[in-house]
Amino acid sequence: MPAQTAAEQPGRARHAEHVMGTVVSFDVPAWTAVPGADGPLGRAVRWLHWVDATFSPFRVDSDVSRYGRGEIPLAQCAPELAEVLGACAEVSTRSHGYFTATPGGRLDPSGYVKGWAVERAAALLSAAGSAEHSVNGGGDVQCAGGRRWRIGIADPLRRGSLALVVAGQDFAVATSGAAERGAHIIDPHTGRPAAGLASITVVGPGLALADAYATAAFAMGNAARDWIQSLAGYEAFAITPAGATWQTGGFGAYLD
Amino acid sequence: MRRVILAVTGTIAGLVALLSFKSHVPAVPAAASTGTGSTGAGSSASPSAGASAATVPGEFPQGSLAGKLSAGETAVNGHVTDTAYGPVQIQLIMKDRKIVKVAVLQQPANTIHDIQIGEFAFPKLISETLTTQNGKIDAVSGATYTSAGYIGSLQNALDHGA
Numbered sequence: 001m002p003a004q005t006a007a008e009q010p011g012r013a014r015h016a017e018h019v020m021g022t023v024v025s026f027d028v029p030a031w032t033a034v035p036g037a038d039g040p041l042g043r044a045v046r047w048l049h050w051v052d053a054t055f056s057p058f059r060v061d062s063d064v065s066r067y068g069r070g071e072i073p074l075a076q077c078a079p080e081l082a083e084v085l086g087a088c089a090e091v092s093t094r095s096h097g098y099f100t101a102t103p104g105g106r107l108d109p110s111g112y113v114k115g116w117a118v119e120r121a122a123a124l125l126s127a128a129g130s131a132e133h134s135v136n137g138g139g140d141v142q143c144a145g146g147r148r149w150r151i152g153i154a155d156p157l158r159r160g161s162l163a164l165v166v167a168g169q170d171f172a173v174a175t176s177g178a179a180e181r182g183a184h185i186i187d188p189h190t191g192r193p194a195a196g197l198a199s200i201t202v203v204g205p206g207l208a209l210a211d212a213y214a215t216a217a218f219a220m221g222n223a224a225r226d227w228i229q230s231l232a233g234y235e236a237f238a239i240t241p242a243g244a245t246w247q248t249g250g251f252g253a254y255l256d
Numbered sequence: 257m258r259r260v261i262l263a264v265t266g267t268i269a270g271l272v273a274l275l276s277f278k279s280h281v282p283a284v285p286a287a288a289s290t291g292t293g294s295t296g297a298g299s300s301a302s303p304s305a306g307a308s309a310a311t312v313p314g315e316f317p318q319g320s321l322a323g324k325l326s327a328g329e330t331a332v333n334g335h336v337t338d339t340a341y342g343p344v345q346i347q348l349i350m351k352d353r354k355i356v357k358v359a360v361l362q363q364p365a366n367t368i369h370d371i372q373i374g375e376f377a378f379p380k381l382i383s384e385t386l387t388t389q390n391g392k393i394d395a396v397s398g399a400t401y402t403s404a405g406y407i408g409s410l411q412n413a414l415d416h417g418a
Contacts, residue, residue, distance in 0.1 A: 016406070027395065139396065139397055140397060151393065152393040152395070152397070
């Protein structure tokens with residue numbers, strides 16, 4: 001499907017890029033969206049496609065696939081793979097094994113890669129001079145500067161509705177749940193689909209960690225409340241299958 | 257003060273999004289004027305404090321409701337929009353500046369893909385619009401959607417000018 005670019009308000013541009021099995025939506029200053037691939041937006045988009053080609057476990061020729069099959073050593077992979085695996089190991093330790101880069105026994109660091117790639121795409125735009133942009137990777141959002149961004153949290157129990165709105169300036173919002181792709185997050189300790197929560201949203205400064213934490217927290221279920229509470233800089237809001245909600249102590253600062 | 261504006265724009269998301277939010281534009285369906293068929297929603301728009309979303313049943317009638325309007329209701333037809341899946345056109349029924357019903361005038365109906373769009377994504381797209389008439393948001397966070405799921409997402413609507 002072709003990528004689409006639509007103008008919104010003066011001086012702003014929106015762009016939706018199909019990549020990494022989802023759609024990454026950009027809200028950027030219009031000047032970053034110069035035609036062709038050489039402007040700041042074009043470079044950010046190119047970065048996402050490079051990440052997809054390098055890290056996708058669904059592409060047999062990606063570095064992740066080849067390294068996972070033992071065909072090439074880490075040293076022959078893109079250096080970013082070592083960086084990502086190191087970060088995955090760190091989150092895995094920090095989450096007591098609820099986050100893993102080898103779900104089902106196969107190398108698949110996607111639970112970290114998407115948030116990391118989107119956070120870095122946003123950083124590329126900042127480095128290019130954009131002072132106000134957001135990048136939404138299939139429902140996980142990194143916001144940078146400019147305005148006070150208002151991010152709606154999808155209600156997992158009522159399709160098409162928002163559960164609440166969070167707001168902030170330089171911050172990230174990641175949500176894990178089963179509403180879009182079914183019960184795809186496995187509790188690595190039981191091998192069964194996690195079912196304790198309908199969805200959990202993690203907010204904090206960076207999307208790489210917010211996304212990975214959200215994945216681990218979803219697998220963890222209600223125990224994630226104390227776990228996220230113990231992490232510096234990140235807060236969580238959860239909705240249970242029965243419709244009850246809870247939030248960590250500092251989450252209120254993000255409520256709109 | 258919130259006012260509801262209606263602007264049926266040129267994309268599938270634009271079908272929806274429109275409904276608006278904290279707009280400064282006082283009123284009415286300027287952008288809907290090239291829609292085919294009915295109506296005259298055009299006039300006298302006044303501020304509608306807090307324009308809350310009316311409750312709309314979960315199914316969307318096929319075909320125009322223009323002949324079946326109750327008192328105070330106005331039908332506004334959107335542009336026919338060419339999507340990757342075929343032409344789409346919706347009709348919004350307004351009352352007191354709120355959307356009270358949505359009908360589908362045209363939607364793709366050929367392939368499996370089209371059916372999915374018609375039966376799942378499209379209604380979802382509409383219902384999302386109806387439930388977000390309050391307050392402008394910049395993006396939506398939720399369980400990761402697939403490429404296909406994006407079609408019916410509110411984020412899609414936002415990306416196309418909501």
